[in-house]
Amino acid sequence: MIEVKHLTVKYNVKEAQAALDDINFTVESGERIALIGANGAGKSTLLLTLIGVLPPSSGDLCVDGIPVKKDTLREIRRRMGLVFQNPDDQLFMPTVEEDIAFGQRNYGLDEETIQKRTAAVLESLDISRLEHRLAHHLSGGEKRLAALAGVLVMEPAILLLDEPGSFLDPRSRRNLISILSGLSQTMVIATHDFYLAQKLCSRVILLAEGRICADGPAEEVLGDAALLEENGL
Numbered sequence: 001m002i003e004v005k006h007l008t009v010k011y012n013v014k015e016a017q018a019a020l021d022d023i024n025f026t027v028e029s030g031e032r033i034a035l036i037g038a039n040g041a042g043k044s045t046l047l048l049t050l051i052g053v054l055p056p057s058s059g060d061l062c063v064d065g066i067p068v069k070k071d072t073l074r075e076i077r078r079r080m081g082l083v084f085q086n087p088d089d090q091l092f093m094p095t096v097e098e099d100i101a102f103g104q105r106n107y108g109l110d111e112e113t114i115q116k117r118t119a120a121v122l123e124s125l126d127i128s129r130l131e132h133r134l135a136h137h138l139s140g141g142e143k144r145l146a147a148l149a150g151v152l153v154m155e156p157a158i159l160l161l162d163e164p165g166s167f168l169d170p171r172s173r174r175n176l177i178s179i180l181s182g183l184s185q186t187m188v189i190a191t192h193d194f195y196l197a198q199k200l201c202s203r204v205i206l207l208a209e210g211r212i213c214a215d216g217p218a219e220e221v222l223g224d225a226a227l228l229e230e231n232g233l
């Protein structure tokens with residue numbers, strides 16, 4: 001469960017305009033929420049703040065009752081995984097295999113288990129062929145899938161996904177939607193892909209200029225053409 005109360009985030013304390021301004025919502029366990037909004041609305045900022053990469057300027061943030069702050073980050077990241085908007089921010093080990101193994105090694109899993117889980121996640125995303133490739137030589141879509149693999153393999157109870165479908169060809173995107181729809185995890189998915197949002201999420205939160213301007217059933221929010229148009233979508 002995620003609880004966000006009066007959350008405000010400013011990248012620059014001197015700036016009048018906050019990137020996120022008095023954000024309030026709760027995500028129940030098992031819920032899948034799409035976070036939509038025009039470029040610069042604050043979607044990525046919100047996901048980065050939820051997982052403790054960005055510090056809030058004010059407000060409260062709890063994951064399963066644990067406040068998100070410096071000394072709880074280890075605990076928070078055990079429960080929650082983020083797939084970054086830009087896969088280059090995520091992949092940092094030389095090869096795909098090492099990248100996917102990294103988090104598992106950190107948790108002290110044995111090498112045999114790591115190998116099995118790595119092979120299984122690559123297979124599920126249909127990218128077994130990439131296992132020994134250099135991460136920085138991959139195409140955009142391949143990088144996206146490798147980054148997803150590194151997070152999915154950890155099986156965090158909460159998945160934060162920032163534009164998970166971007167760079168993917170139609171078949172990989174369909175496969176991703178089918179994989180995610182088969183998972184029972186709580187998800188918050190920032191996306192411009194309304195098809196993906198509709199397929200996966202029962203609830204949609206619409207952000208505009210750092211504020212929540214709609215939070216409701218997916219069919220209601222995504223079906224409100226005037227509301228979407230008004231907010232740059």
Ligand SMILES: Nc1ncnc2c1ncn2[C@@H]1O[C@H](COP(=O)(O)OP(=O)(O)OP(=O)(O)O)[C@@H](O)[C@H]1O
Nearest residue numbers: 011012019037038039040041042043044045046085
């Ligand atoms: N590192 C940063 N320093 C200063 N301002 C930033 C930084 N990152 C983002 N911003 C600003 O914060 C606001 C929200 O950006 P954010 O990246 O959260 O938007 P977004 O909704 O994810 O957009 P997109 O759809 O383009 O991914 C924007 O005005 C952006 O310019």
Ligand SMILES: [Mg+2]
Nearest residue numbers: 043044045085
């Ligand atoms: Mg973004």
